[in-house]
Amino acid sequence: MQFSTSCSPFTPANTSVNQLMRQVLIALLPALGTMFWLFGYTVLLQLLLSSITALLAEALCLWLRKRPIKVHLFDLSALITAALLALAIPTIAPWWISVSGTLFAIIIAKQVYGGLGYNPFNPAMAGYVFLLISFPQQMTAWQSPFLFLPLSDSLQLIFSGHLVIDGLSSATILDHIKTQLSLGLSLTGIQSSALFGNIAGKGWELISLAYLLGGLWLLYRKVISSHIPVAVLSGLAIPTSIHYLLDTGSANSALFQLLSGASLCAAFFIATDPVSAATSNSGRLIYGILIGLLIYIIRTWGGYPDAIAFAVLLANLSAPAIDFYTHPKPLKQQL
Amino acid sequence: MIKQWKFPGGIALGDHKQTTEIRDTALPAELIYPLLQRSDCYATATVYPGERVLKGQVIATQKKPLTTPVHAASSGVIKEIAPHLIAHPSGLTDSCIVIETDGLDEALPANPCLDYHLETAENLRIKIAQAGIVGLGGAAFPTAEKLQALQPIHTLIINGAECEPYISCDASLIGSHAQQVVQGALIMQYILQAERCIIAIENNMPATLQALHEATSQESIQIVSVPAIYPTGGEKQLIKVLTGKKIPANSLPTDHGVVCQNVGTAFAVYQAIIQGIPLTERIITITGKGINHPGNLRVKIGTPIKYLIEQCGGYSQNIQRLIMGGPMMGIALSSDDIAVIKATNCLLGMTNNELAESQSAMPCIRCGDCSTVCPAELLPQQLYWYGRSGQLEQCQDYQLFDCIECGCCDIVCPSHIPLVQSFRSSKGELIIKEKQAAQAQLAKKRYQNQQQRREKEQQDKIAKAAKRQAAIDKIKAAAAKRKTQGV
Numbered sequence: 001m002q003f004s005t006s007c008s009p010f011t012p013a014n015t016s017v018n019q020l021m022r023q024v025l026i027a028l029l030p031a032l033g034t035m036f037w038l039f040g041y042t043v044l045l046q047l048l049l050s051s052i053t054a055l056l057a058e059a060l061c062l063w064l065r066k067r068p069i070k071v072h073l074f075d076l077s078a079l080i081t082a083a084l085l086a087l088a089i090p091t092i093a094p095w096w097i098s099v100s101g102t103l104f105a106i107i108i109a110k111q112v113y114g115g116l117g118y119n120p121f122n123p124a125m126a127g128y129v130f131l132l133i134s135f136p137q138q139m140t141a142w143q144s145p146f147l148f149l150p151l152s153d154s155l156q157l158i159f160s161g162h163l164v165i166d167g168l169s170s171a172t173i174l175d176h177i178k179t180q181l182s183l184g185l186s187l188t189g190i191q192s193s194a195l196f197g198n199i200a201g202k203g204w205e206l207i208s209l210a211y212l213l214g215g216l217w218l219l220y221r222k223v224i225s226s227h228i229p230v231a232v233l234s235g236l237a238i239p240t241s242i243h244y245l246l247d248t249g250s251a252n253s254a255l256f257q258l259l260s261g262a263s264l265c266a267a268f269f270i271a272t273d274p275v276s277a278a279t280s281n282s283g284r285l286i287y288g289i290l291i292g293l294l295i296y297i298i299r300t301w302g303g304y305p306d307a308i309a310f311a312v313l314l315a316n317l318s319a320p321a322i323d324f325y326t327h328p329k330p331l332k333q334q335l
Numbered sequence: 336m337i338k339q340w341k342f343p344g345g346i347a348l349g350d351h352k353q354t355t356e357i358r359d360t361a362l363p364a365e366l367i368y369p370l371l372q373r374s375d376c377y378a379t380a381t382v383y384p385g386e387r388v389l390k391g392q393v394i395a396t397q398k399k400p401l402t403t404p405v406h407a408a409s410s411g412v413i414k415e416i417a418p419h420l421i422a423h424p425s426g427l428t429d430s431c432i433v434i435e436t437d438g439l440d441e442a443l444p445a446n447p448c449l450d451y452h453l454e455t456a457e458n459l460r461i462k463i464a465q466a467g468i469v470g471l472g473g474a475a476f477p478t479a480e481k482l483q484a485l486q487p488i489h490t491l492i493i494n495g496a497e498c499e500p501y502i503s504c505d506a507s508l509i510g511s512h513a514q515q516v517v518q519g520a521l522i523m524q525y526i527l528q529a530e531r532c533i534i535a536i537e538n539n540m541p542a543t544l545q546a547l548h549e550a551t552s553q554e555s556i557q558i559v560s561v562p563a564i565y566p567t568g569g570e571k572q573l574i575k576v577l578t579g580k581k582i583p584a585n586s587l588p589t590d591h592g593v594v595c596q597n598v599g600t601a602f603a604v605y606q607a608i609i610q611g612i613p614l615t616e617r618i619i620t621i622t623g624k625g626i627n628h629p630g631n632l633r634v635k636i637g638t639p640i641k642y643l644i645e646q647c648g649g650y651s652q653n654i655q656r657l658i659m660g661g662p663m664m665g666i667a668l669s670s671d672d673i674a675v676i677k678a679t680n681c682l683l684g685m686t687n688n689e690l691a692e693s694q695s696a697m698p699c700i701r702c703g704d705c706s707t708v709c710p711a712e713l714l715p716q717q718l719y720w721y722g723r724s725g726q727l728e729q730c731q732d733y734q735l736f737d738c739i740e741c742g743c744c745d746i747v748c749p750s751h752i753p754l755v756q757s758f759r760s761s762k763g764e765l766i767i768k769e770k771q772a773a774q775a776q777l778a779k780k781r782y783q784n785q786q787q788r789r790e791k792e793q794q795d796k797i798a799k800a801a802k803r804q805a806a807i808d809k810i811k812a813a814a815a816k817r818k819t820q821g822v
Contacts, residue, residue: 001641001650003657005426005667007756009742010658010683011348011500012691015749017700068695075697117698117750274702279716281703327714 017116021076023223027214028083028269034210035087038203040149042091045158046098047083053102054082061111077116081105084124084269088262088309089131092143092169095158097135101127121316122276125309132309144170145203173201174261174299177252187252200259208259215268224272227284232267233258235292243300251300263295266308276316283319283326290322291315337533337559340579342572344710345564346743348663350539352503355630357511357618360646365414366434366637367674368405369421370395373475378405380432386413390442391613393467394432403467403477408615408635411436422659422676426669434637446611456526459608466607467614467677471599472568473660475678478600482526484589491529492577493520495536495543495598496561498568499661502681504618505598506543507631509536512602513550515609519601520556522608527594532556533577534598537563565663566741570595572710584711584737599680619675621647625654625684634675640682641671655690658683663742697750705744705754711737715744715754722761727768730761738762 035043058078062069085101105127113119132139143149144167149157157163171179173195181187197205218224237254244251257263262270271277271291278287291311298307370378378395382388388407395405411434419431451459464479472494493516497505509516517534524532534551536544538560547558561567561576571582574593582588588595596604603614615636622629627648634643640657644650658665659679675682705715713734721729735758744754 001657001671003667003669003671004655005424005669006656006691007424007753007759008658008660008665008667008740009663009745009755010656010665010667010685010690011662011742011746012689013746013748013751014346015704015747016751017697017749020700020702020749071695071697115698117700275700277701279701279703280706327717 017075017077020223021080023218023221024080024269025076025083027218027223028087030210030213031087031207031265032083034207035091037148038145038207039091039143039147041151041154042143042149042158043087045154046089046091046093047086049095049158050082050086050098050102051079053099054078054106057103057106058111061107061115065111065115067115072116075116078106078110081110081123081127084265085127087265088124088128090139090142090169092141092157093138094161097131097138100134101131104130117275119275120319122270122273122312125270125312125316128309129313132304140171140175141169142172143168145201170195172261173204187248200256204261205259208262208264211262211264211268215264218268218272224268225281225284227281228272228277228288229267231285231288232271232292232295233263235289236263236295237292239293239296243296257296257299261299262308266291266295266312270308270312271315276319278319278322278326280323280326280328282328283322286322286326287315287319290318337557337577338579339559339561339576342567342575342710343712344708344743345566345572346708346746347563348498348500348565348746350563351500351622352497352506352540353622353629354503354506354510354540354542357507357631357633358646359633360635360638360643362409362436362438362440363635363638363642364436365639366408366411366436366635367419367639368394368432368434368637369419369674369676370405370416370430370432371421372397372403372405372469380416380430382413382432384413384415387411387437388413388434390440391445391615392443394434403464403469403479404613405432406467406613406615407434408637409434409436410439410441420670420673422666422668422673422679424666431674442612448608448611451522451525451608456528459522459526463604463607465613466603468600468603468607469614469677470597471603471617471677471680472597473664473678473680475676478596478604481589481594481596482523484527484594486589486592488527488529488589488594489531489592490578490594491520491524491527491532492573492593492595493523493532493534493598493601494568494570494573494595495534495547496563496568496573498537498563498565499663499665499681500565501622501683502620502661503622504620504631504680506536506540507620508598508602508618509543510546513546515605516598516601517547517550517556518609519603519605520596522604523594523596523601524556529594533559535559535561535573535577537561537567539563565743566710566739569710569739569741571739584734614677617675617677617679619643619679620681620683622681623654623658623684624686624689625651625657626682627651636677637674639672639674640668643675643682644671644684650684651686653686653688654684655687656683656685658685662689663746664740691745691751696752699750699752702749704747704749708743708747710741710743711739713738715758718761719752719754719757722757727761727765731765735761735765 055078059069062072082102085105089098105123109121109123109126110119176195195202199205219226236257240254240257244253278284294311294314295307298310372378378397380395382394389410392407393404394407414433414435416432418428421429460479460482468478469475495505520532544560566572574580574582574588580591582591606612616633618631619634620631657668657671659668661681709715718730718733718735738758740755742755
């Protein structure tokens with residue numbers, strides 16, 4: 001009897017890109033659920049908008065590049081970019097914000113560079129920075145938490161923009177502190193503001209905890225290794241703590257910093273994107289610490305209230321150099 | 336309990352093992368013996384077509400000392416010495432001796448030895464070599480050569496860690512012949528004068544462990560159960576686990592005072608020394624969903640695979656691949672018209688469901704899992720990039736030749752990149768390149784020699800001409816002188 005042959009190993013791989021990405025998507029569910037509870041249908045609409053845009057843009061690019069469309073759409077990487085972007089932009093932003101941001105992320109930041117595996121920058125963060133620089137007004141008007149918007153209001157708000165609701169938008173806590181500090185107010189005075197919850201921004205701290213939950217699940221499932229999250233969080237927490245001890249008047253505690261903005265989301269979901277990160281374990285530690293440090297620096301002295309996207313892009317830029325210096329070149333002979 | 340270490344990398348695989356009683360196989364009509372023993376190592380036939388041979392008779396030998404002869408596994412007549420398909424990944428044909436068996440199974444008289452302690456180590460080694468014993472774990476390296484250590488050996492390891500899924504021939508051998516395996520191990524320990532002897536078994540085989548413990552209750556042999564992490568049965572990995580020693584790529588375990596032998600080899604040594612019969616049979620696992628009645632069979636070396644499959648109830652309908660060896664490192668055979676050799680430990684019939692789907696590889700997402708699981712501590716991802724872009728020197732710098740092709744990186748790669756295949760091809764290219772470089776070097780040397788020779792000839796010629804000219808001049812001068820004197 002004749003048989004076809006192939007090369008060993010014959011046992012199938014126990015994982016796939018699709019499987020990894022699917023788990024990342026699942027791990028985003030707690031954060032999505034929390035945001036739905038806090039903001040209502042707006043967040044779902046943003047997610048829907050960016051997902052559809054991402055899939056269409058990806059399919060178009062693959063078709064233009066003559067690549068197998070089905071295989072690459074099915075790898076779910078475009079959906080992750082869409083989801084991260086949708087969760088990062090203000091939920092009440094008009095529809096063209098998420099559409100243009102996603103188009104930039106998929107077409108310019110991902111496909112132009114060669115698609116999955118070849119993008120030097122995290123596509124979602126590139127899209128976010130594109131939006132933040134181009135449309136600062138829309139990108140800084142955040143919906144107030146605990147203001148649950150039903151579907152009809154959400155649709156109206158996102159697609160026509162004409163909806164007047166009292167207290168619809170409010171500054172984020174990081175933004176608030178930044179402006180108040182610049183006005184010369186003391187931190188203790190600022191902290192009595194209604195925006196404050198238990199530790200960080202009211203409502204926002206819950207979202208951060210939801211990201212932490214998803215991130216821990218990813219660690220448990222071994223989808224990500226602990227190097228980058230630990231490095232990012234310590235890179236942020238250590239200088240913050242030192243700063244806090246030296247200057248309690250205007251500096252925030254490390255716990256506040258970790259639970260504010262997208263620190264936890266960045267540590268577990270954004271910085272851990274393997275394509276744009278460093279590859280060796282020591283390289284990943286350096287890469288993560290760099291992100292944490294940059295978040296601290298930009299938040300403390302930078303012009304933008306939140307710093308994640310810039311920090312991640314700058315670290316993406318240095319990943320090849322980190323790799324070059326940290327690759328453990330196998331030793332000739334170690335006796 | 337002795338202290339254990341951990342080797343780098345490795346993965347846990349499902350074992351798929353069925354340790355069954357060993358079944359005997361009927362005598363096949365033909366036995367086929369390839370003359371190719373290992374890569375680039377041929378034996379020379381010592382029989383002629385038409386000659387009658389007995390079981391245990393040498394039919395092919397190698398010239399070098401301690402190399403291993405091939406023995407007929409049953410009596411019969413040499414039918415031909417002709418090209419035949421051999422077990423090779425590229426489906427090559429090569430010269431094989433074919434014996435038409437006569438069904439009498441008439442054997443040469445055995446040469447038993449009651450007490451091996453009365454023999455010298457050298458004599459025992461020669462006996463082992465003459466019995467045709469090679470490493471039965473798969474590498475088929477001559478055992479006698481491995482037992483001739485230049486350094487003093489402190490540890491002999493008997494490798495019973497069958498880390499590849501499906502394979503259970505060693506476990507079933509221990510199950511039925513634990514005493515003999517232990518005896519074989521003791522003989523090898525005696526030859527090596529090793530201080531200690533360890534038999535290593537994976538910790539998912541409690542019955543095998545039990546059998547060994549019972550067999551060694553009187554002996555000084557240590558039985559160790561090692562964690563079932565693939566590839567713990569690899570020689571260097573097992574040595575690391577049991578001794579903590581890392582054997583570098585360019586040295587042998589013997590350089591570090593350790594010798595590793597397979598369980599099947601220990602049994603063959605017992606048979607060769609105590610019973611005095613050469614290696615003509617071995618235990619083979621025939622398994623997989625593609626086989627109707629899988630099991631462990633006692634098989635005459637040289638038996639055609641086709642015949643063995645018939646003995647196992649034939650193929651099931653959906654068989655896709657026939658593999659010699661395990662699912663991680665075995666080779667896919669193009670046909671079952673191939674005979675089993677000494678190194679054949681398993682025949683695996685895989686169906687589509689068990690096989691790696693031939694889905695297209697996705698781009699590398701740089702997750703780095705491949706280097707985490709690599710037992711040789713390599714960077715498969717870098718090797719893959721360098722190999723793909725033809726930077727073979729970089730591949731060598733990144734220790735491509737340390738790769739043992741265990742396949743761990745392929746299993747964990749989320750992008751399903753055929754890494755091992757790419758490494759093999761890079762290795763092949765490098766070997767070809769090296770051969771070409773050696774040839775070019777040789778040609779250059781020849782050319783230079785020729786140039787030198789020509790130059791020398793030319794110089795000789797000139798010198799000769801000059802000499803002759805000088806002589807002529809001398810004669811002429813003399814003649815002229817005579818002339819003037821005469822005048």
